[in-house]
Amino acid sequence: MEGGNKIRIGVYVCHCGGNISDVVNVKKVVEEVRKEKDVVVARDFMFMCSEAGQKLIEDDIRSGKVNAVVVASCSPRLHEATFRAAITRAGGNPYMYYHVDIREECSWVHEDNKEEATNKAVRQIKAAIAYLRHAEPLSKIRVNCERSVLVIGGGIAGLRAALDLAESGLTVYLVERAPFLGGNAARIGRVKVFPYEKTAIDIVRELIERLRKMGNVAIYTNAEVENVSGYVGNFDVTIRVNPRYFRGKPNEYEIEELKKICPRKTRDEFSYGVSERTAIMLPPFNGAYPEIPAIDMALCDKCGLCTKVCNKVDLSQESQIIHLKVGAIVVATGFKPYKPEKGEYGYGLPGVVTLQELVGIINRYGDVVINGKRPRSIAFIYCVGSRQRREEGRKANEYCSRYCCIAALDVAVTIKEFLKGVTIYHVVRDVRSYGVNELLFEEASRQGQIIIKYDIDEGEPQVTYINGKPIVKVKDVLTEHMELELPVDLVVLVTGMEPSDGTADIAEKLKISRGTDGFLQEVHPNLGP
Structure with a gap:
């Protein structure tokens, strides 16, 4: 010493x-x-x-x-x-x-x-x-800190964080992998979210508008964090901004021509696969940012047809590398919905969709339409992809995703408002409607929606397809374990969440721990809630 x-x-x-x-x-x-x-x-x-x-x-x-x-x-x-x-x-x-x-x-x-x-x-x-x-007493030192923040993720959490930080006077760099801001919240679209009485798209649009008015915010879409070095207060960050292959915003005529001319098609992830899109990714909603399209080069075959109808297409564009110095980094990389395996709770059968796909249908048609008809009965099956039992050789998400029950109730209450005569069943292990969301559960009860509770030890609900209709078989704990058969027009699988693609990569670059569930590990709740 x-x-x-x-x-x-x-x-x-x-x-x-x-x-x-x-x-x-x-x-x-x-x-x-x-x-x-x-x-x-x-x-x-x-x-x-x-x-x-x-x-x-x-x-x-x-x-x-x-x-x-x-x-x-x-x-x-x-x-x-x-x-x-x-x-x-x-x-x-x-x-x-x-x-x-x-x-x-x-x-x-x-x-x-x-x-x-x-x-x-x-x-x-x-x-x-x-x-x-052999230790020596140390003293704290004070170092200069960059008054800027990198926010990774342009979903609703990233948008909110970026806005709050910008309003506090810090310079904010917002990086989003997708070509457009909004994330999962934007995909909910015209469905109103409880308890705000606004559509999810309205909330996202409002955040984007406010961010764009801030002079101390730089937004990079279609971009990825390539490298991070340094230490708290002084991080050196390298961003790769991938080309959009457009020099500017096409006019309305050019947009309509671009929609028709591109021969390369795939399921549109923005609508949860309900509709198709081409390799030319157009802004998915009014108020989307940026307003400039982007070409999906993983799908595009560079046929050049788009260059003949729009002079703003530039297939020669290359990636840009941007170097930033920031004092702090916020990771808001979000999640992706669980995708059921074929046959899981009847997934893949006609009339069996996930909750996200149902939302995509409502956004596209402004109604619930299955095989050209409005359903007269719907069964929501909960905990699909959450609270799973671990079995030999099978991946299992043992955690509760927390949002699924509330999301299902919200969509069910919305459906009941424009399908007055529809019968809705909720086939649940439990209903976890936290805090103010209990009001949503009460509203569903007032509408006459039916709760059926099953015990996992007695078996999961089974979905079969007989005489052109899905049938849900389940033992109901609330009616002394009576075995029920529910012939319905539509089965909705209420799926949980999984870490978003790229979570492992960003965790490695930032040296952040991940939990056994794959999500980024938070600070211990008692020490840094």
């Missing part, structure tokens, strides 16, 4: 309410580490993270006994910051500290061998003591 001050190490071992001490012999650990050179204090306590546990450390520092600290407890992800703060409050140096994880790394993984778990804990703490013998 600087100034010749002798190192005086305090070691504090946590029981974690039995999470550690039920396997690791905490008393023996304390006895062993107490013998180590430079260890002046060795204690154990039931909950070191508690106020009383932190006070033990603070008192030992204030009394002058200890000037370096080892805490052996749970993961540093949970409480490293907690103990550094306690050391600081007591006047110690928070960097003369080492956090040893003996819960996840010892007790939880070696329940079958308590002796070796204990020995391993001793070895890890001795290593921490050795580290502190």
Whole structure:
């Protein structure tokens, strides 16, 4: 240590309410580490993270006994910051500290061998003591921070974040992979979203209009983050902006000709595959940004027909590389809807669609029309692609996606408003309508929509196709497990969410952890909600 001050190490071992001490012999650990050179204090306590546990450390520092600290407890992800703060409050140096994880790394993984778990804990703490013998007290330094933010993702979360940051006075760079802003929210289209009494497209359009008026916002669509280096406050970011192959906005006549001339067609992802689009991707809604089309080169065969009807087409355009310096990065990469496998709950049969496909139908026709007819009965089957049981050789999304129940109720209430006589069944494991969304559930009940609850242990609902109609077979918990057969005109699979394409790539570039579900890992809710 600087100034010749002798190192005086305090070691504090946590029981974690039995999470550690039920396997690791905490008393023996304390006895062993107490013998180590430079260890002046060795204690154990039931909950070191508690106020009383932190006070033990603070008192030992204030009394002058200890000037370096080892805490052996749970993961540093949970409480490293907690103990550094306690050391600081007591006047110690928070960097003369080492956090040893003996819960996840010892007790939880070696329940079958308590002796070796204990020995391993001793070895890890001795290593921490050795580290502190050579540690130097550090001081915080202040560095200049770029007053700009990169927002990755131009869906509704990215738009909202970008607007809030811009209004606070920061320079904002918004990067979106797709050719147009809006993400999943824009795809909901003309369906009103509860509780705003506005269509999703109106909300997106309003955010885009407000963003475009901000002088401190730069928007890059059809663009990707290629590389990120640097550190908090000073990131160097490389953006690749892919060409749109248009020099400007075509006029109305040119747009109509472009629609007719392009021979290359595919299912339109903006309408969830309900309609088709060509390789020339036109702005998908009024108020979309940018208003300039883009050519999908993965589909285009460069036949050149489009250049004959529109002089703004430029197939020679190349990618641009842009270098940015930013102080912070917001990741708002969103999600993609779960796509059922063929045959899953009857998916692929006539009259069986996902909730997103139903939304696409409503947006296209302004009505619910299946095979040219309005349905007189609809069954919504919940938890498709969420809360799945893990089976050998099969991918499973074990989490609740949280939004699906509310989305299904919202669409069902909307349908009931223009299909007055339709019978609607909700085949559910549970209905999770959080907070104010409980009002939506009550409205569906007032409309006479029928809830059928099934128990997964008794089997999932089965969808078959007989005499030209889907039939849902299910045991209803609410009617003493009566086995029901529901012949309906339409089955709607209420699908959950999965990480968006590219999540793994952006996580790698930014060195962000991902959970077992594949989504980006958030900070621990108790430490940074």
